[in-house]
Structure formats: structure tokens, C-alpha cells
Amino acid sequence: MQIKAVIQHLENLAPLAYAEDFDNVGLLVGNTETTVTGIIVTLDTLENVVDEAIEKKCNLIISFHPIIFKGIKKFNGSNYVERVVIKAIKNDIAIYAIHTALDNALHGVNDMICEQLGLRNRTILIPQSGNIKKLITYVPLEKAETLRNALFNAGAGSIGNYNDCSFTSQGVGTFKASENANPSVGQIGKIHHEEEAQIQVIYPKHCENNILKTLFENHPYEEVAYEITTLENKNQHIGMGMVGELPEAINEVAFLQHIKKVFKTGCVRHSALLNKPIKRVAVLGGSGSFAIKDAQRAKADIFITADLKYHQFYEAEGKLILADIGHYESEQYTKNLIISYLRKKISNFAIILSDKNTNPIQYI
Incomplete structure (x- = not known):
């Protein structure tokens, strides 16, 4: 190998x-x-x-x-x-x-932290944007199904728990082939009208090379008309941090002692206790101070991360506990x-x- x-x-x-x-x-x-x-x-x-x-x-x-x-x-x-x-x-x-x-992968660093803590109902804390793309292309009606299926097999058309998703509309495409062209339909020098399907599919950006290769291999036209746009939609399966829930709520001191044991750390630096049980837990391996507000918005009772500075512990603001378990320990x-x-x-x-x-x- x-x-x-x-x-x-x-x-x-x-x-x-x-x-x-x-x-x-x-x-x-x-x-x-x-x-x-x-x-x-x-x-x-x-x-x-x-x-x-x-x-x-x-x-x-x-x-x-x-x-x-x-x-x-x-x-x-x-x-x-x-x-x-x-x-x-x-x-x-x-x-x-x-x-x-691996930090941003669904089954990566933060999923592993959740696994060690036994967290359930896990979701990405900060879903990544800019990594979902949309392809629009035009193909003769009789070739539309073949092309759609090929694009699905190449990784296009997945939305959450649904696969093979697309949108198709019909219209008339026109073109005139020049003398150097080798058209699959129509005649050189004459304008041609073709009943076409407009196919729209989304895909994750890491699949782009394979998507375009599949498009060109399965499209009947010599020149393929297509456009690609990057969507602002957030990818709920890619991103920093994770939030989940304990099977049962636990005393906050007991939970801090538990994470100290699980992550084999010399100490756990934490913000002021809130005198309420811990149920909802946010995690982010490595340096995670940038995600404090996100953990608050996720209504976490505690945010476990590393490399917090002195003044950043004030950012807990009585809304959650911030727990710094150490950089190495969080990623070990x-x-x-x-x-x-x-x-x-x-x-x-x-x-x-x-x-x-x-x-x-x-x-x-």
C-alpha cells in the first residue's frame, strides 16, 4: 500500500x-x-x-x-x-x-470527547458554513434521469437524512454550432432548439472534483453548460465543538471530579459554580474560548474546553460553568x-x- x-x-x-x-x-x-x-x-x-x-x-x-x-x-x-x-x-x-x-468532522475529536463522557443526542456546536455547493446544469430531457442518478452516485443530492434530492424544471435551450464544433444534436451553422431539463443538486465541497468529473462523463453535449454557487446554509454535520446530554443530571462538583478522572488531568480550572445540576454539556477540544457564546446559546450547563485565559472565565456570566481541562488532555x-x-x-x-x-x- x-x-x-x-x-x-x-x-x-x-x-x-x-x-x-x-x-x-x-x-x-x-x-x-x-x-x-x-x-x-x-x-x-x-x-x-x-x-x-x-x-x-x-x-x-x-x-x-x-x-x-x-x-x-x-x-x-x-x-x-x-x-x-x-x-x-x-x-x-x-x-x-x-x-x-478532524476537529470539524462529525465523528472526530469532539465526538470522541462526548463518547468518553457518555453524552447522548449529540449535535455540532458551531456548524460550518460555506461548504455546501449547488450545481445547475442543462441536459436533453431524455438524458436527465441518467445524469441525475450519476450525480447522486458521485455524492450529490444529500440533505440531512435524505438522499437523491434534486430539483428539475423544463424549458427550451438554443445554440448554434460553429464550423469547428462536433454537436451531438443539431447542425453546424444552424440555430437549434432543444427541449431540456434544468437540474439542480447540492453537494459537499470536498466532492466537487468527483461531481464535475461525473458531469462531464455523463453529459451528452460537447460543451456542458453549468454553474456552481456556494450556499450560505450551515452544514449540520460539519463544524467545531459538540453539545450533548448526560443520561441523568449530576451534581456540578461531582461532574467536575468525573471529568478530571476521565481526562486524567492534573487539575480542572473552572468558573464559579451555579448550584444547579449538570445535564446539557458542550465540548470543544483544544483552544475553545471563541465558542463560549455558542455554548451559552446552546443552553449548555457546562462548557468543557482548554486554554482559557484569566478574563475569559468572566464570560461565563452566571449562565454556565466554564471548565478548562488542558489542551493535551482534551485531545488525548x-x-x-x-x-x-x-x-x-x-x-x-x-x-x-x-x-x-x-x-x-x-x-x-
Whole structure:
């Protein structure tokens, strides 16, 4: 198996098209054509992780966080980022980062946090906008059904729990083929009138290449008339954070002690208690201060995240409890998610969970 085949599996789980604009995801080091000898999965790619990959004969590191986050102007080993990349290149080890693509995935980082807490009725906290597109095209009436079905098979036409959704209207299309054309209907130099169907379908943006390939392969015209627009509709299956409910309400102190145990953290920093039970829980792995208002709007009793600053705890405003469990701690189970997923997809070589604790923060 080549690296590109592994990447395809990973992108089925977390398409890179849904990563945040500021992020640096995908294959950061290596060649997609390289044959894989073994895979090691880690939260962070540090030098000791590269050493572990060498020792265990793994030439592909799948990392949650990207080791290369901003531009590197020199490679002289002056910092840990450069040393990691140099060592990886010297030992023919590829590095793939999944980061916010997995943050935004329906069955990604935040779903894993909810799973650890046993939350039910989960929904995306901040649904992503700008990732639903609409295709409009025109086709002869007798070819409309064939084209529609091909587009459905390519990933178009899904709306929530409904599939094969489209809208079709009828009209008359006109065109005149030039002397260099090879028209499937009509004659060169004469205006032609054709009874046509206008087909409209929506699709997720990561399917666009496949949708257009299918359109061109299944459309009878030499020149295909089509238009694509990006919709403002929010995608309820893609986005940051998640909100769910506990099976039964629990005392707030007991719940804080519970999350401290579940996430094996040295401490839980939290805002003022509200003296009411916890039932509805919002979560966002990693740095999630930007989502405090969203957690309030979702009527969460508590918002579990990381990297909250001093003044941000005031933003709870007596409406919910803010709980900072630590960046590493909030994302630690991501490794297990990736391992479990890949082992179901790939069975012909080793997929290893790194045994290195890459948490840079220590507690005393």
C-alpha cells in the first residue's frame, strides 16, 4: 500500500476541505507514492516520536497536530521543529497532519470527547458554513434521469437524512454550432432548439472534483453548460465543538471530579459554580474560548474546553460553568480514534499507537 491510499482513508474520515483556513494539514513531509512499511499515530510529532518510528520500522507518522505550522526559512536544526523535519527526511519518514479537519468532522475529536463522557443526542456546536455547493446544469430531457442518478452516485443530492434530492424544471435551450464544433444534436451553422431539463443538486465541497468529473462523463453535449454557487446554509454535520446530554443530571462538583478522572488531568480550572445540576454539556477540544457564546446559546450547563485565559472565565456570566481541562488532555483520545478507524480499513501491516507522552505541560 502506498501513502496515498492511507491518505484516502483518512480523508474519508476527515476531508481536508473542512480544515480551518489558518491550519496546515495534509502530507507535510514525504511522497504520496512511497510504499508504507508501518504507521505510527501520535498527537504531536516530536523527535522522540520520530525515533520511535525508526525503531519500530514505521515510515509514516500520522499526527494530530502539524509539526510545521508556519513558514520555515532555514533548515539548520536551531529549533525542535527543524530538527524533527530534518530527522524525518534523513530517515525517509513521512508525516501527515489531520488537525482541524478532524476537529470539524462529525465523528472526530469532539465526538470522541462526548463518547468518553457518555453524552447522548449529540449535535455540532458551531456548524460550518460555506461548504455546501449547488450545481445547475442543462441536459436533453431524455438524458436527465441518467445524469441525475450519476450525480447522486458521485455524492450529490444529500440533505440531512435524505438522499437523491434534486430539483428539475423544463424549458427550451438554443445554440448554434460553429464550423469547428462536433454537436451531438443539431447542425453546424444552424440555430437549434432543444427541449431540456434544468437540474439542480447540492453537494459537499470536498466532492466537487468527483461531481464535475461525473458531469462531464455523463453529459451528452460537447460543451456542458453549468454553474456552481456556494450556499450560505450551515452544514449540520460539519463544524467545531459538540453539545450533548448526560443520561441523568449530576451534581456540578461531582461532574467536575468525573471529568478530571476521565481526562486524567492534573487539575480542572473552572468558573464559579451555579448550584444547579449538570445535564446539557458542550465540548470543544483544544483552544475553545471563541465558542463560549455558542455554548451559552446552546443552553449548555457546562462548557468543557482548554486554554482559557484569566478574563475569559468572566464570560461565563452566571449562565454556565466554564471548565478548562488542558489542551493535551482534551485531545488525548484522538490517537485512539485514528488507530481504531485505520485498523478497520487496513489490516495488512502494523498500525502502532505511539507510547510517547507529548504533553508539554506538567503538574505538581
